[in-house]
Amino acid sequence: MCRHIAYVGEPITLGAVLSDPPHALLRQSWSPRRQRYGTVNADGFGVGWYADGDPVPARYRRAVPIWADPSFADLARVVRSGALLAAVRSATLRGADGEAAAAPFAAGPWLFSHNGAVPGWPESLAATAAELPAAELLALEARTDSALVWALVLHRLRSGDEPGRALVDAVRAVAGAAPGARLNLLLTDGTAIHATAWGDTLWYLADPAGRSMTVASEPYDDDPGWRETPDRTLLTATRADVLLSPLKEPSP
16 A cells, blocks of 8 residues: 655656656556555655755645646656655545645654555554654644554654664554554655565665665666565665664564
8 A cells, every 4th residue: 555755865856756767656656566455546645855955845745646636747847856755645544634644744854654554543553552642642644544653753753763763663563553564664854764664565776876865665667776675674775875674573
């Protein structure tokens, strides 16, 4: 469910990543090649990007399919950025919260996306959600599993956890409460990309000259440089380097 992608590197147009390649996110919205769950990602989309000198990203989100938004093509053609995160959505529950449920979610310098689903939502995460202060629960942007997972990650970031640890601890908390949860998470602050492979596909493409890094649910073209991330892995990447760390299942 869902496809997402993050890029850090030399400034490029949004379209160079999201719509121009033959199997870009635009095409993945109706014809993904490696999606294990669901077939069409038509329940909204979003893109967040960073302007030069501004650490707080801009976002553009819609509740309609990406192919049905006539403004997206112009946006993708002219907006340039050295970092972005985008997603097309296949909703766990149809009609939940519309545009507010579309990734990326954002706070301060962070952009976040969740590719997957939490079995038994919302009952399965009732106890896990109780770890959040009431103010943070009331501030949830949408009534979805992805929005709650983001709240769990953000709570850890605000508590001082480094990004990879925040993702891993949130994944273990959710997977422990809802066995079988698919939790491919994607997080960036515009300089580095942090991601988990947990139940679905995750790939990365490193520029040989160290000028850019792309992390995505699936390759957007047939470049032989794409590498698949093993399941149960934390990925941490900059434009010049990538580190893969295996993850353990949560204790019973």
